[in-house]
Amino acid sequence: MSLISILCSRVLPALILVLALIVGWFASHEIPMGTFFATVIPLVQYHLPATIVGHGKMKGTPEVPDDMLPQPRLEKETFLELPNGDQMPQNGIGMCCRYSAYDNVLVERTTLWYLLQGGRHIDTAHLYLNHKPIGKAIKEAVKRGVPRSEIFITTKIFPTHIGYESTLKTAPKYLEELGVDYIDLVLVHFPVLFPPYITTNDCIKRGISATECRQETWKALSELREKGLFRNIGVSNFAVKHLEELEGVGAPIANNQIQYSPFTDPSVQETFQYCAKNNITITAYSPLGGMMEKDKAFAYSVLEEIATRHDRPVSQIMLRWAMQCGAAVIPGTGNPKHMRQNLDIYNFELSREEMATIDNLKHGKHAEKFMHIDVRAFD
Numbered sequence: 001m002s003l004i005s006i007l008c009s010r011v012l013p014a015l016i017l018v019l020a021l022i023v024g025w026f027a028s029h030e031i032p033m034g035t036f037f038a039t040v041i042p043l044v045q046y047h048l049p050a051t052i053v054g055h056g057k058m059k060g061t062p063e064v065p066d067d068m069l070p071q072p073r074l075e076k077e078t079f080l081e082l083p084n085g086d087q088m089p090q091n092g093i094g095m096c097c098r099y100s101a102y103d104n105v106l107v108e109r110t111t112l113w114y115l116l117q118g119g120r121h122i123d124t125a126h127l128y129l130n131h132k133p134i135g136k137a138i139k140e141a142v143k144r145g146v147p148r149s150e151i152f153i154t155t156k157i158f159p160t161h162i163g164y165e166s167t168l169k170t171a172p173k174y175l176e177e178l179g180v181d182y183i184d185l186v187l188v189h190f191p192v193l194f195p196p197y198i199t200t201n202d203c204i205k206r207g208i209s210a211t212e213c214r215q216e217t218w219k220a221l222s223e224l225r226e227k228g229l230f231r232n233i234g235v236s237n238f239a240v241k242h243l244e245e246l247e248g249v250g251a252p253i254a255n256n257q258i259q260y261s262p263f264t265d266p267s268v269q270e271t272f273q274y275c276a277k278n279n280i281t282i283t284a285y286s287p288l289g290g291m292m293e294k295d296k297a298f299a300y301s302v303l304e305e306i307a308t309r310h311d312r313p314v315s316q317i318m319l320r321w322a323m324q325c326g327a328a329v330i331p332g333t334g335n336p337k338h339m340r341q342n343l344d345i346y347n348f349e350l351s352r353e354e355m356a357t358i359d360n361l362k363h364g365k366h367a368e369k370f371m372h373i374d375v376r377a378f379d
């Protein structure tokens with residue numbers, strides 16, 4: 001038997017069978033995408049993931065001292081006003097996309113460090129699989145003296161669960177997972193479905209269009225907001241066309257969370273301006289360039305010059321720039337020192353010239369070198 005015929009008759013069918021089993025498993029399990037990220041992200045950062053070795057094995061975020069008490073809220077802290085009058089702190093912490101966001105022990109420590117150091121805005125999602133440890137840390141912070149009313153929690157419903165019935169069924173479970181009796185802001189994580197889910201999603205099964213699916217998801221979230229389970233509702237990764245579809249459908253859109261940094265593509269500006277005109281607040285995710293791109297961003301000479309002038313790290317210049325543009329920022333970190341640094345951005349200001357210099361980075365060629373999700377392409 002030749003090598004080619006062995007490949008065709010034995011190896012290829014075996015590979016197809018393995019592939020079919022993997023696709024079948026992904027299509028029939030509820031949170032495979034979350035598990036995928038929780039496994040791959042630690043691996044690319046050279047850590048054995050909790051999905052394989054169990055929680056509590058990764059080294060990273062240090063333990064929070066038992067006698068540590070909360071520091072006061074940040075001086076000169078700023079807020080964005082939401083449609084119901086709630087004030088969203090303009091500076092938060094992101095809870096995904098780095099190894100320390102996928103080990104329950106490190107997540108619990110991260111959240112507690114952040115709240116005790118004066119931070120008050122936590123961004124998570126069903127996809128990140130870390131509601132429970134975040135909830136545990138919130139409970140501990142409240143016990144140590146941080147009022148629940150000061151803590152602003154955002155979470156997101158993943159496309160697996162979009163659709164009217166499945167939103168009504170799934171989203172209320174987040175309250176139980178987080179151990180709270182209301183959530184400040186719940187977002188639709190993405191306007192589209194992703195391939196592994198298309199066999200399990202409610203809208204796909206019923207054969208309704210993507211627009212109808214987004215609109216009925218919005219109706220369901222609006223009903224849950226009416227019941228007081230969620231105080232505000234919003235979206236993420238939505239382009240102008242997706243936002244327009246929701247006009248007059250239910251509750252006002254409180255927030256659009258989008259990728260936003262000095263390096264995001266200028267096309268994002270169209271979404272930004274639409275939101276500003278329609279009282280939709282913006283949250284900037286990956287404001288430091290994200291796990292993969294931040295080192296490149298931090299080494300950018302224009303930013304380094306401005307940072308030297310203010311005697312601040314580049315990270316603070318990037319966060320301050322997004323805030324002065326009018327966005328909330330949610331830098332992700334599991335490092336208490338970085339948390340302090342990221343929170344300490346209220347007591348300096350970038351000049352109009354410095355803002356313009358950083359704005360211009362978006363129009364340069366380097367913007368192409370940074371990862372960017374072009375949401376206009378989503379149906």
Ligand SMILES: NC(=O)c1ccc[n+]([C@@H]2O[C@H](COP(=O)([O-])OP(=O)(O)OC[C@H]3O[C@@H](n4cnc5c(N)ncnc54)[C@H](OP(=O)(O)O)[C@@H]3O)[C@@H](O)[C@H]2O)c1
Pocket residue numbers: 093094095096097098100123124189236237257258284285286287288289290291294315330331332333334335337338339341342
């Ligand atoms: N809606 C969406 O689709 C979406 C998508 C992506 C992200 N998000 C949200 O946005 C959050 C932030 O985005 P991101 O985590 O992708 O990117 P990011 O905040 O731009 O960057 C995070 C990276 O920067 C490092 N870092 C943070 N503060 C630092 C500092 N002061 N100095 C040096 N390094 C620092 C972190 O490492 P250390 O841990 O070592 O500090 C981490 O590797 C996420 O956590 C998530 O909540 C939302």
